[in-house]
Amino acid sequence: MPRAYLGEFELMVLLAVIRLGDDAYGVPISREIEQRTGREAALGSVYAALERMEEKSLVTSRLGEATAVRGGRAKRFFRVSAQGLGEAREAQRVLTALWHGLPQLEGGPA
Amino acid sequence: MTDRNPPRLATWLLEKLGYTLHNAALQGDLLEEFHSGRSPAWYWRQTILIVARRLGREAFSPAAVFGVGFVFLIFALPDCFFWWLNRPPDIDQGVSALVSVAFLLLMFSLLRSRRGPKAFVVIWILWVWFHAWESQGSLGSRLESDAKLAVIAWVILAFYACWARPRLRKPR
Numbered sequence: 001m002p003r004a005y006l007g008e009f010e011l012m013v014l015l016a017v018i019r020l021g022d023d024a025y026g027v028p029i030s031r032e033i034e035q036r037t038g039r040e041a042a043l044g045s046v047y048a049a050l051e052r053m054e055e056k057s058l059v060t061s062r063l064g065e066a067t068a069v070r071g072g073r074a075k076r077f078f079r080v081s082a083q084g085l086g087e088a089r090e091a092q093r094v095l096t097a098l099w100h101g102l103p104q105l106e107g108g109p110a
Numbered sequence: 111m112t113d114r115n116p117p118r119l120a121t122w123l124l125e126k127l128g129y130t131l132h133n134a135a136l137q138g139d140l141l142e143e144f145h146s147g148r149s150p151a152w153y154w155r156q157t158i159l160i161v162a163r164r165l166g167r168e169a170f171s172p173a174a175v176f177g178v179g180f181v182f183l184i185f186a187l188p189d190c191f192f193w194w195l196n197r198p199p200d201i202d203q204g205v206s207a208l209v210s211v212a213f214l215l216l217m218f219s220l221l222r223s224r225r226g227p228k229a230f231v232v233i234w235i236l237w238v239w240f241h242a243w244e245s246q247g248s249l250g251s252r253l254e255s256d257a258k259l260a261v262i263a264w265v266i267l268a269f270y271a272c273w274a275r276p277r278l279r280k281p282r
Contacts, residue, residue, distance in 0.1 A: 026139035043143070044160035047129055047136050054131075061132070069145050073138030 006058075006091050012037065013049040014088055017059055018080050025064065025075045026050075050078055058084035116144045120157040127161045127269070136160070169268040182260035 006014065016032040017024045026043050029050075033041040053059045064075035080088070099105060121137075129136050144153050168174055 026136060027142055030139075042159050043136060043139050043156055044129065044163055047132055048163060051129075051131050063135075066138075067142075069142055070138035071141045073134045073141070075138065076132050076135035 005094075006087055007049075009041075009045065010049045010053060011088070011091050012041075013046055014053060014058065014080065014084060017050075017078050018085070018088065022077070022079070024078045029078070053084065054078075056083075057081055058087055114145065116141065116153045117150050117157075120150075120154050123161055124157050127164060128157075129160055129164060165268050169264060174264060174268055178260045178264040182257065 012033050013029060016029045016036075020028050020032060026046055030041045030043050030046050033039070033046070050059060050061070054061060059078045059080055061076050061078045064077050066072050066074040124133070124137055124140070140153060140156055144150075
């Protein structure tokens with residue numbers, strides 16, 4: 001079966017999960033993407049991407065503690081799996097290979 | 111923590127029509143962000159995005175696609191049959207009716223594929239509407255009514271799926 005490439009937003013979410021480590025749940029993931037990219041990341045979109053990646057076994061999740069500020073609802077923490085790390089490395093390799101040798105993209109923004 | 115409460119209608123919509131698998135955690139995240147200073151307009155925007163995404167997903171789920179095809183088939187097949195009995199045979203319309211049934215069967219056979227149903231349902235609805243417009247007052251107008259019924263059933267099925275699934279699926 002041909003391997004499916006990660007979408008741009010899925011890759012951003014995956015990298016945010018790797019970056020945040022043990023503290024990766026919806027709110028910090030969304031904030032991390034917003035801070036690093038300058039683009040708003042809707043929580044619904046973040047969860048949609050996380051659910052797709054969970055189905056592909058790229059991330060795993062566990063329930064955390066419930067707090068009053070969350071209306072008694074528990075946090076769901078995500079962690080990248082070994083397969084997810086492999087996919088991130090593969091995405092980096094593919095993008096770097098495509099970038100390499102393009103004079104139009106060298107020397108910063110036009 | 112502040113004493114502010116998020117919009118009640120938005121919270122109710124999230125509860126009933128929101129995301130399936132991690133709905134509770136998503137609602138908790140939205141509340142956490144709201145209590146950290148986000149506005150009610152932000153909360154509403156997030157809610158609408160989540161509900162719209164969910165509705166779109168359910169509308170193209172195999173169950174909804176099968177449901178809309180089944181409703182159309184229930185109404186369209188008797189129409190085709192009685193039209194065939196009561197009118198002198200018209201080769202063009204007869205071929206059109208046969209093509210529509212063949213199209214539906216093809217659609218059902220492709221239900222297992224992930225992207226197939228989306229494309230085929232859209233093409234099928236366009237075809238039925240075009241056919242109805244092309245031959246008004248005949249079999250086409252009946253098929254048009256059938257298609258309208260099927261579209262109504264589609265919307266109802268999508269809402270029902272959103273409403274029912276959070277109760278059927280337990281969070282992992």
